[in-house]
């Protein structure tokens with residue numbers, strides 16, 4: 001089911017004055033929608049009858065067909081990117097513009113993330129996870145957002161990045177009076193992504209509740225053999241102590257790697 005209160009898979013907004021009536025040379029007066037785009041702009045959707053005709057009546061090698069197919073693909077990618085949970089602050093973060101400053105640890109971390117995306121079909125098939133760990137301000141969220149975006153663009157897969165605090169906030173919403181969803185819905189929604197990236201694990205010492213939810217998410221995805229990327233400020237040994245050996249083992253199944261970000265925080269050099 002679609003969980004209306006989470007942002008794990010938001011749909012693009014149809015911008016205010018909603019439908020605009022315009023004259024189509026072929027179809028007369030038609031309704032057109034302005035739809036929110038991942039880059040922050042709005043895009044007016046084409047006449048849907050023209051789109052249909054181009055896709056179903058034009059030969060596959062015609063310019064009309066190709067343009068309509070490309071627009072449809074772009075629309076799907078936009079929907080996936082809006083639903084990815086990548087925030088406006090991180091939407092311009094790509095693997096190409098990650099600044100390593102020539103630092104060997106950053107170079108290695110970037111290479112690992114690039115390889116993970118390049119081999120995503122195998123990683124998806126085998127449910128192979130990845131752990132990014134290291135101190136605050138080292139660009140982990142940049143890399144996480146960049147991986148989510150790359151997986152959407154290259155494979156049209158459903159990738160979601162979300163902080164553990166946000167998962168807890170949504171899961172605790174099930175306890176409010178009149179809640180229309182329960183904890184199982186939240187777990188299933190997070191389990192439904194092709195790639196789930198959980199950020200900021202251990203940023204603050206989590207409650208039993210936080211750990212319980214995290215274990216359930218990791219376990220459910222492990223059972224479904226789908227990959228999870230875990231991002232944490234804790235170093236791997238501390239992460240093991242924090243989330244427990246069993247959860248860490250699940251993340252390492254099938255050759256899941258852990259990459260340490262041991263360089264100094266970039267924020268301190270600003």
Ligand SMILES: [Zn+2]
Pocket residue numbers: 024025026027028030047048049050051
């Ligand atoms: Zn038309």
